[in-house]
Amino acid sequence: MSYTCPSCKSDNIQKATMTHVSGISKTKGIGIGVGMSGGPLGGLGGGIGVGKATNQTMLSQMTTPPKISSPFFRAFIIWFLILFVGFIFIGLVIDLILKTGDTIAAILIGLLFVIVIFLSFGGAYKAYRKQDLKNKETMTAYSEQYICLRCGNVFRITQP
Numbered sequence: 001m002s003y004t005c006p007s008c009k010s011d012n013i014q015k016a017t018m019t020h021v022s023g024i025s026k027t028k029g030i031g032i033g034v035g036m037s038g039g040p041l042g043g044l045g046g047g048i049g050v051g052k053a054t055n056q057t058m059l060s061q062m063t064t065p066p067k068i069s070s071p072f073f074r075a076f077i078i079w080f081l082i083l084f085v086g087f088i089f090i091g092l093v094i095d096l097i098l099k100t101g102d103t104i105a106a107i108l109i110g111l112l113f114v115i116v117i118f119l120s121f122g123g124a125y126k127a128y129r130k131q132d133l134k135n136k137e138t139m140t141a142y143s144e145q146y147i148c149l150r151c152g153n154v155f156r157i158t159q160p
């Protein structure tokens with residue numbers, strides 16, 4: 001089965017993932033320089049420089065993979081934020097709780113900590129799942145992306 005560009009109907013199309021990788025080439029260059037200077041003492045200087053450059057074609061740049069953020073990082077941020085806000089909340093109500101008496105206060109404070117920790121892990125798990133799903137969708141969309149080598153149109157072919 002062959003696909004064609006929806007814009008110009010050309011079949012000269014390429015997968016974005018292939019276009020991107022094939023358009024990157026690494027070049028290495030060595031340069032040697034010698035310099036002389038006049039002056040009363042005179043001088044001779046030499047230098048060697050090694051340079052590395054990455055060349056990327058326009059087509060390759062047009063088909064750069066999407067940036068995705070780490071689900072672990074997202075989860076950590078959410079976990080930290082809930083703990084932070086939770087502990088501030090406990091700090092605010094702790095005076096009120098302490099007025100209720102020793103045993104009840106201890107139970108209430110313990111309960112609050114358990115709730116905050118539970119919420120933080122629950123939130124982190126949700127954030128992880130959400131980001132992970134988003135990443136998968138983004139990568140699927142990218143893997144279905146094609147570029148027309150005739151008119152440069154970038155489009156998506158959804159495989160069944």
Ligand SMILES: [Zn+2]
Pocket residue numbers: 005006007008009010148149150151152153
């Ligand atoms: Zn085209």
